[in-house]
Amino acid sequence: MGSIAGKWKARVLEAAGAVVDLVFPRHCVGCGGAVEDDVYAFMCAPCRADLxxxxxxxxxxxxxxxxxxxxxxxxxxxxxxxxxxxxxxxxxxxxxxxxxxxxxxxxxxxxxxxxxxxxxxxxxxxxxxxxxxxxxxxxxxxxxxxxxxxxxxxxxxxxxxxxxxxxxxxxxxxxxxxxxxxxxxxxxxxxxxxxxxxxxxxxxxxxxxxxxxxxxxxxxxxxxxxxxxxxxxxxxxxxxxxxxxxxxxx
Ligand SMILES: [Zn+2]
Ligand SMILES: [Zn+2]
Structure with missing residues (x-):
């Protein structure tokens, strides 16, 4: 039971995160483009190569x-x-x-x-x-x-x-x-x-x-x-x- 509840909780959080991303898209501070990976929230991978x-x-x-x-x-x-x-x-x-x-x-x-x-x-x-x-x-x-x-x-x-x-x-x-x-x-x-x-x-x-x-x-x-x-x-x-x-x- 616990693990099923846990899975649902994770899915709800994931969906909520997606909604937040939709409403407040995460823009890269370097180029202004969307940040698509989950490693860094506000620095896209190409711009990170410029660190x-x-x-x-x-x-x-x-x-x-x-x-x-x-x-x-x-x-x-x-x-x-x-x-x-x-x-x-x-x-x-x-x-x-x-x-x-x-x-x-x-x-x-x-x-x-x-x-x-x-x-x-x-x-x-x-x-x-x-x-x-x-x-x-x-x-x-x-x-x-x-x-x-x-x-x-x-x-x-x-x-x-x-x-x-x-x-x-x-x-x-x-x-x-x-x-x-x-x-x-x-x-x-x-x-x-x-x-x-x-x-x-x-x-x-x-x-x-x-x-x-x-x-x-x-x-x-x-x-x-x-x-x-x-x-x-x-x-x-x-x-x-x-x-x-x-x-x-x-
Ligand atoms: Zn960027
Ligand atoms: Zn010095």
């Missing part, structure tokens, strides 16, 4: 891949210039193709609907569990005014998804943005560092734990200026070790 996973050798400091190289411990030219205070960095995708599109969906269209696809994508990276360990994940904060306008902090959303892959990891809003900085998008590399310098501080109610590694989470790593400014604030606040983690790099 550039960073899972080979990469810069130890920021996570940028060494395309075609194998030296895992080297530091990229950008990091030699930036001299980041964070000790390590990891990113999952290159910020191009569908990787760039995902960042846009999260930042400007509150891509909450991408949750399951992102969880699946994050799950591909077996090394993340060790990288995140039992760290404290700290989202790059938005200025309160901007967060009110946007109603969503994409870095906090991602931090929650990342924290779920490792036992003991937690998300804490340990930083606040003390200045409403200009958007980094239109600034040149050398202007970016000045724009975010001293823009972050430890949130007033937060107690820093000296036994924990802190990982600053952002949607995209561009020059590293924002993440480095966050790391400076955490270290000033007594954090022992800071790492960074972003969805996309480039």
């Amino acid at each position: 550039y996973f960073i899972d080979g050798a990469y810069c130890r400091a920021c996570g940028y891949p060494y395309l075609g190289m194998t030296a895992a411990d080297r530091v990229c030219p950008n990091c030699r210039e930036l001299r980041p205070v964070f000790e390590r960095g990891r990113a999952l995708l290159l910020h191009r193709g569908l990787g760039g599109r995902l960042v846009v969906e999260l930042k400007y269209y509150k891509g909450l609907f991408l949750r399951n696809d992102l969880v699946r994508l994050i799950g591909r990276f077996g090394d993340l569990e060790v990288y995140i360990g039992d760290a404290v994940l700290v989202p790059v904060p938005l200025h309160p005014r901007k967060e009110r306008e946007r109603g969503f902090n994409q870095s906090r959303f991602l931090a929650g998804l990342f924290a779920a892959v490792a036992d003991g990891a937690m998300v804490e809003d340990a930083l606040v943005r003390t200045r409403d900085t200009d958007s980094q998008t239109r600034l040149r590399r050398e202007e970016r560092a000045g724009n975010v310098k001293n823009a972050f501080a430890i949130a007033p109610s937060v107690t820093i734990r000296s036994d924990k590694t802190y990982i600053v989470v952002d949607d995209v790593y561009t020059t590293g200026a924002t993440l480095n400014a966050c790391a400076v604030a955490l270290l000033k606040g007594g954090v022992r070790a800071v790492r960074v983690l972003s969805l996309a790099h480039g």
Whole structure:
């Protein structure tokens, strides 16, 4: 009896799913076309071929891949210039193709609907569990005014998804943005560092734990200026070790 009821239940759910797909067709965030397989809900197979996973050798400091190289411990030219205070960095995708599109969906269209696809994508990276360990994940904060306008902090959303892959990891809003900085998008590399310098501080109610590694989470790593400014604030606040983690790099 139980199994027949179970089968019916499965059929009803399947039919309901088909109806939902009919009423709200699942469109690919890459091309706008219908998504026909069941692996990912909002990324069609041809567009997924346009995801550039960073899972080979990469810069130890920021996570940028060494395309075609194998030296895992080297530091990229950008990091030699930036001299980041964070000790390590990891990113999952290159910020191009569908990787760039995902960042846009999260930042400007509150891509909450991408949750399951992102969880699946994050799950591909077996090394993340060790990288995140039992760290404290700290989202790059938005200025309160901007967060009110946007109603969503994409870095906090991602931090929650990342924290779920490792036992003991937690998300804490340990930083606040003390200045409403200009958007980094239109600034040149050398202007970016000045724009975010001293823009972050430890949130007033937060107690820093000296036994924990802190990982600053952002949607995209561009020059590293924002993440480095966050790391400076955490270290000033007594954090022992800071790492960074972003969805996309480039
Ligand atoms: Zn597509
Ligand atoms: Zn680097």
